[in-house]
Amino acid sequence: MKANRMEAFSDGVLAIIITIMVLEFKVPAGHDWHALIELGPKILSYIFSFVYVGIYWNNHHHLLHMVRTMNGPLMWLNLLLLFWLSLIPFTTAWMGESHFAATPTALYGFILLLAALSYWLLQRVIVKQHSSDSSFFLAMGKDWKGKVSPILYLAAALTAYVSPWIAGFFFVLVAVIWFMPDKRIEHALKGR
Template sequence: MKANRMEAFSDGVLAIIITIMVLEFKVPEGHDWHALIDLGPKVLSYLFSFVYVGIYWSNHHHLLHMIRTMNGRLMWLNLILLFWLSLIPFTTGWMGDSDFAPAPMALYGIILLLSAISYRGLQLAILNQYPDDSAIFKSMGKDWKVRISPFLYLIAILTAYVSPWVSGFFYVLVALIWVVPEKRIEHFLRGK
């Protein structure tokens, strides 16, 4: 298998994840603008998750272009990442239905944490295809975003029981950290 087939499959899964999330919206029973107010929590949780899936799609796209040799290990690590990401629609729906109750907020963080750990596993497996002294290996091995994100997710999970708003702040903070795709990968790919 070539890496572009894995990328196409992943793109399809991520597109389905976004589609499933938007299908959670039910048409309001009212016929005026006020009827949409009740959808506020669902819309906000959808927006959260849409941004997260978009961030993963963008960074995943860059990451897969670094693959030198495709193998079964990379395929399985990619599937593990997609598994965790595929649970985002469930937690998104639960958060919106519960008006951001503590347990759904915490579970959302757990899914994001496991997605981040899976992404890092895939990243390391790809980086291991390069010599330890290569510029990309040295550069990506010290990725501060990858190191700080799990810590921030843990804080968000724990604070979900104190305040969903504080928890949400940490989820937004991680999204802001990752919203710009990895520039080091772009520079590396341009230099190839």
């Protein structure tokens, strides 16, 4: 199997995840702006999650361009990442329905933490396919975003019990860090 087949499968799963999230929206009972405003927490949790799934899709797309050889560990780690991402619609809906109550928000952070760790493991397996003097191998060693993100997700999960605003700050911070695709991969691709 070639990496583009795994990428196409992953793209399909991510598209379904976004579709499930948007299907969680129910038409408001009222017919004015106030009825829509009541959906504010659901809309905000959807925006968070849409951005996160988009970030994963974008960076995953770049990362898979560096695959040299498909193998079992690579495919299983990709499925592990998709598993954690597939739980985002559930936690998104629960967090929005509960108006960012502590436990749903903490679970959201925990799921994002596990997705980040899965992505990091997937990245490690792909990096090991390259020689230690390759531009990709050397560039990926400086993975400050991959190292700080799990810490911020854990902080978000723990601070959800103190304040959903503090947890939200950590969620936004990670999204800002990852919003632009990983330039290290683009530079490595140019160096091929």
